[in-house]
Amino acid sequence: MESVRIGVVGIGGMGSYHAQYLLKGEVSAAKLAAVADVAPDRLKWARENLGEGIQVFDSADALFAAKAVDAVMIATPHYFHPPIAVKAFEHGLHVLSEKPAGVYTRQVREMNEAAARSGKAFALMFNQRTVPVYQKLKELIESGELGALKRSVWIATSWYRAQSYYDSGGWRATWAGEGGGVLINQCPHNLDLWQWTCGTPSRVRAFVAFGKHHDIEVEDDATAYVEYPNGATGVFITTTGEAPGTNRLEVTGDNGKLVLEGGTLTFWRTRVPASEHIRDYKGGFGEPECWKCEIPVRSGGGSHQAITKSWIDAILKGTPLITPGQEGINSLQISNAMLLSAWTDGWVDIPVDEELFYAKLQERIRASASKKGAGKTMSVEGTFGV
Amino acid sequence: MESVRIGVVGIGGMGSYHAQYLLKGEVSAAKLAAVADVAPDRLKWARENLGEGIQVFDSADALFAAKAVDAVMIATPHYFHPPIAVKAFEHGLHVLSEKPAGVYTRQVREMNEAAARSGKAFALMFNQRTVPVYQKLKELIESGELGALKRSVWIATSWYRAQSYYDSGGWRATWAGEGGGVLINQCPHNLDLWQWTCGTPSRVRAFVAFGKHHDIEVEDDATAYVEYPNGATGVFITTTGEAPGTNRLEVTGDNGKLVLEGGTLTFWRTRVPASEHIRDYKGGFGEPECWKCEIPVRSGGGSHQAITKSWIDAILKGTPLITPGQEGINSLQISNAMLLSAWTDGWVDIPVDEELFYAKLQERIRASASKKGAGKTMSVEGTFGV
Numbered sequence: 001m002e003s004v005r006i007g008v009v010g011i012g013g014m015g016s017y018h019a020q021y022l023l024k025g026e027v028s029a030a031k032l033a034a035v036a037d038v039a040p041d042r043l044k045w046a047r048e049n050l051g052e053g054i055q056v057f058d059s060a061d062a063l064f065a066a067k068a069v070d071a072v073m074i075a076t077p078h079y080f081h082p083p084i085a086v087k088a089f090e091h092g093l094h095v096l097s098e099k100p101a102g103v104y105t106r107q108v109r110e111m112n113e114a115a116a117r118s119g120k121a122f123a124l125m126f127n128q129r130t131v132p133v134y135q136k137l138k139e140l141i142e143s144g145e146l147g148a149l150k151r152s153v154w155i156a157t158s159w160y161r162a163q164s165y166y167d168s169g170g171w172r173a174t175w176a177g178e179g180g181g182v183l184i185n186q187c188p189h190n191l192d193l194w195q196w197t198c199g200t201p202s203r204v205r206a207f208v209a210f211g212k213h214h215d216i217e218v219e220d221d222a223t224a225y226v227e228y229p230n231g232a233t234g235v236f237i238t239t240t241g242e243a244p245g246t247n248r249l250e251v252t253g254d255n256g257k258l259v260l261e262g263g264t265l266t267f268w269r270t271r272v273p274a275s276e277h278i279r280d281y282k283g284g285f286g287e288p289e290c291w292k293c294e295i296p297v298r299s300g301g302g303s304h305q306a307i308t309k310s311w312i313d314a315i316l317k318g319t320p321l322i323t324p325g326q327e328g329i330n331s332l333q334i335s336n337a338m339l340l341s342a343w344t345d346g347w348v349d350i351p352v353d354e355e356l357f358y359a360k361l362q363e364r365i366r367a368s369a370s371k372k373g374a375g376k377t378m379s380v381e382g383t384f385g386v
Numbered sequence: 387m388e389s390v391r392i393g394v395v396g397i398g399g400m401g402s403y404h405a406q407y408l409l410k411g412e413v414s415a416a417k418l419a420a421v422a423d424v425a426p427d428r429l430k431w432a433r434e435n436l437g438e439g440i441q442v443f444d445s446a447d448a449l450f451a452a453k454a455v456d457a458v459m460i461a462t463p464h465y466f467h468p469p470i471a472v473k474a475f476e477h478g479l480h481v482l483s484e485k486p487a488g489v490y491t492r493q494v495r496e497m498n499e500a501a502a503r504s505g506k507a508f509a510l511m512f513n514q515r516t517v518p519v520y521q522k523l524k525e526l527i528e529s530g531e532l533g534a535l536k537r538s539v540w541i542a543t544s545w546y547r548a549q550s551y552y553d554s555g556g557w558r559a560t561w562a563g564e565g566g567g568v569l570i571n572q573c574p575h576n577l578d579l580w581q582w583t584c585g586t587p588s589r590v591r592a593f594v595a596f597g598k599h600h601d602i603e604v605e606d607d608a609t610a611y612v613e614y615p616n617g618a619t620g621v622f623i624t625t626t627g628e629a630p631g632t633n634r635l636e637v638t639g640d641n642g643k644l645v646l647e648g649g650t651l652t653f654w655r656t657r658v659p660a661s662e663h664i665r666d667y668k669g670g671f672g673e674p675e676c677w678k679c680e681i682p683v684r685s686g687g688g689s690h691q692a693i694t695k696s697w698i699d700a701i702l703k704g705t706p707l708i709t710p711g712q713e714g715i716n717s718l719q720i721s722n723a724m725l726l727s728a729w730t731d732g733w734v735d736i737p738v739d740e741e742l743f744y745a746k747l748q749e750r751i752r753a754s755a756s757k758k759g760a761g762k763t764m765s766v767e768g769t770f771g772v
Binding site: 256 | 536537539541543546547548549550551554591593595598599600607609611613617619621623625627628629630632636638642643645654656660661663664665667668669670671672673674676
């Protein structure tokens with residue numbers, strides 16, 4: 001196989017974007033072969049804009065049945081990522097899904113199991129992993145430069161949305177249509193990068209407000225405290241209700257702290273580990289000498305094409321994925337744990353009790369004021385910001 | 387009365403500092419008349435260094451009985467601030483106490499009641515209230531510039547201490563001798579400024595680690611989530627175990643956010659309130675225009691002498707205090723609530739249940755590994771940093 005025939009399932013905002021860069025040949029060896037959607041207006045758009053060579057299907061099932069592709073990219077609303085991926089694997093197709101992996105961990109676990117059974121290349125569109133400043137942060141932690149993790153605090157409140165954003169689609173910000181708010185829609189990138197760099201917490205205690213700043217039923221404000229297996233602690237704060245927000249990640253280790261804000265990464269590096277100084281210093285007051293180190297970081301990164309390229313390379317050459325699909329459950333564990341902690345007003349261990357979360361989610365879906373979007377592929381235009 | 391005769395009770399680090407600047411005449415109309423301490427070495431130091439005109443007593447009671455002063459400054463270990471203040475009020479004396487107001491709210495409430503009965507001038511040494519950047523922060527909030535409070539996040543982790551600091555006195559970092567750790571010793575200034583600028587939370591959920599970074603029995607690491615009466619939320623993070631720490635306070639309101647870090651105050655000011663933009667904006671994506679405003683702030687401030695001067699002026703002229711003593715309970719409510727939340731693994735309302743807190747504290751005092759410092763006035767040299 002010299003190139004990969006790709007079908008894009010869901011051609012709203014992100015799906016049509018993927019289709020168009022594939023059509024332009026921006027990812028070598030990736031050939032757009034087909035698209036699928038349930039919305040007539042988007043199918044019409046596809047026939048008029050993608051050219052005669054691209055097959056157009058009115059469902060993912062029809063696409064699968066036609067056996068016209070080797071791989072699919074999934075860009076439907078969140079709930080449908082896992083079931084469509086599972087079917088694709090069953091048809092022997094490789095899968096690249098948009099984030100989040102899904103809405104609840106049970107469906108994502110089942111997707112991961114189907115991926116493993118299929119042996120196909122499975123990736124998730126966590127394109128922020130290609131941003132150099134996050135890669136550098138991860139490298140400084142994993143190489144041991146920072147020392148053992150002590151604390152991680154991410155103020156990720158730069159997700160402001162007006163009411164008109166939520167009013168633009170009946171499925172939006174509903175339990176039935178979207179399955180959550182800021183944690184499932186805006187924060188998957190943050191939460192993936194958080195677990196990718198600092199690891200998965202062992203337990204979570206979160207404080208979540210639903211419709212606090214907007215007329216919506218899902219969460220638009222969350223503060224979470226987490227504990228990591230080594231005893232380190234963390235805080236994650238997010239909202240869509242504050243302007244201007246903040247995007248500042250501080251990670252403290254035994255050798256100092258890393259601060260990522262405004263695109264720059266600063267390493268406040270102690271000359272001796274704090275744990276050694278605490279033990280050995282004899283002077284009463286005093287602290288380790290500390291250097292402010294400005295870490296060089298390349299600009300750019302974050303492109304969707306880079307993730308798609310990594311997936312194509314994995315298919316054709318067996319090279320490692322930047323964003324293995326199985327890792328998508330990690331950030332979902334964290335956001336599910338935050339919601340479950342708020343719903344139960346208590347601690348939640350990770351991995352979360354997938355049946356309990358699912359049951360609590362169903363309660364909210366049943367009580368949902370706005371169910372009209374459920375089960376349909378609605379426009380996701382613009383919601384998957386970089 | 388043209389001047390005020392002052393007795394300093396407790397002449398360890400802070401008390402001897404107060405005595406010396408009074409002796410130098412740095413606070414007009416304040417005359418050092420006497421000192422009291424229970425430690426023979428400090429009484430010897432006083433006789434040799436303060437001059438013949440200064441009376442030296444081996445207890446606060448002896449000082450009171452001599453009727454040689456109009457007012458006292460209290461700089462003993464924390465537990466003794468309230469009982470000595472109560473006796474001073476009963477002797478008709480004005481009182482300026484070091485921070486914290488006390489260790490548990492019951493004793494501080496009793497002190498406040500005694501102060502009210504006496505009608506004397508009662509102040510607390512929250513000298514950080516005179517730092518211009520905090521005064522400006524308070525003014526921007528109280529004047530309405532920031533709009534309704536939405537969130538307050540204080541990362542106050544710049545309190546690093548080595549083990550040798552804790553080992554320098556048997557009373558230190560023990561439940562019996564000091565009554566707590568970083569929350570009662572290092573953080574009273576932060577917590578006072580926090581409540582002074584952002585108000586008192588209505589409830590607290592905190593996560594506190596005891597002896598996490600040091601060989602001590604009290605807390606050296608705390609993360610707290612708080613809720614304010616208007617629905618705003620807050621986070622406070624502190625530790626003595628990280629180097630270098632962070633001191634960054636972010637306060638978000640309906641008109642933007644204030645960020646205080648590195649001695650500078652920045653107001654990220656939206657042209658229209660977020661609540662209006664959320665309601666009125668019609669464009670889907672988009673947020674209020676925001677200006678980065680560098681707020682002019684005078685340097686300096688923070689002197690103990692300014693607080694002492696304000697207290698002397700209140701005594702002689704009836705002018706308002708910068709730091710009314712009755713407000714000392716506010717920050718103690720917050721730190722008591724944090725400890726109680728950790729001890730009970732649950733929510734704690736403010737005002738805290740003072741009997742429950744006292745009972746839980748007594749449990750820890752009874753189990754304390756190091757009781758040798760209890761009941762004695764130990765050196766506090768250097769522990770009351772600005």
